[in-house]
Amino acid sequence: MRALIASALIASALVLVGCGADIDPQWQLDHDRIIAIRATPPRITTGEESEIDALLGRIGEPPIEAEPTTAMVISPTSLAGSLMQRPTGWFVTAPGPMQLAAARTELGLAADEAVPLRIRVTFPASDEGINTGLKIVWLGEHSDNPVLDPVTIDGMVRTSTDAIVVAPAVDVRLSVPFDESYVVNWLTSAGNMHDFDLANAYLRVEPEDPQSGMLGVVVRDPLGGVAWRLWPISAQ
Incomplete structure (x- = not known):
């Protein structure tokens, strides 16, 4: 079970790196890629539904939340019918106990283990290409x-997504209250991010850096959950 959870977190982290990570820093929001894929909720019991969406980065534009263009169950194949597209997006419906038991047998899982439904999803890219990712429900x-x-x-608790103004050429402290069992990624298209993969990071906007853009944080928990927040930000 631990191995499955670890592989899920690694897959999610790879989505964040995305294409072109050898060119742009991993914290750079001004890049065409899948930043994170979310299932709401990430774990469901029989009869419950989970909706799939994603946070997409775009070159020269703010990130957006988007539904997959396509989605397909990779495994277990016996549960391919659990995934369905509706006019409002892509949804997974957890099947009954007998189907889950058959899927556990297919995957070699214990009778009480959660079943990982691996789904390949695609999203449109800014250059009219396709970005592909993996999500596990x-x-x-x-x-x-x-x-x-x-x-x-910057010393203030942010309860809204209102625009943030910071001073230039100073360390702007960023913090979320999660321990090391969570994967935290701070992202920006203004200035430079430091310690981007820690719960406590800082942003610094030098005169030669982009002075305005977006600031974001993505958090992944050990059970496959994902959350994000975004703010417009500028240095003045």
Whole structure:
């Protein structure tokens, strides 16, 4: 079970790196890529539904939340019918106990283990190409996405997504209250991010850096949950 959870977190982290990570820093928001894929909720029991969406980075534009263009179950194949597209997006419905038991047998899981439904998703890219990612929705138990609260930016708790103004050429401290079992990624298209993969990071906007853009944070929990927040930010 630990190995499955670890592989899920690694897959999510790889989505964040995305294409072109050898050119742009991993914290750079001004880049065409899938930043994070979210299932709401990430773990569901029989009869519950989970909706899939993503946070997409775009060159020269703010990030957007988007539904997949396409989605397909990779495994277990016996549960391919659990995924369905509706006019409002892509949804997973957790099947009944007998189907879950058959899927556990297919995957070699214990009778009480959650079943990882691996889904390949695609999203349109800014250059008219396609970005592809992997999302795992866990079936057989319930959990919700993490709650991003409080978020402290420059000494202030940010409860809204209102625009943030910071001083140039100073360390702007960023903090979220998560321990090392969570994967935290701070992102920006203004200035330079430092310690981007820690719960406590800092942003610095030098005169030669972009003076305005977006600031974001993505948090992934050990159970496959994902949450994000975004703010317009400028240095003045």
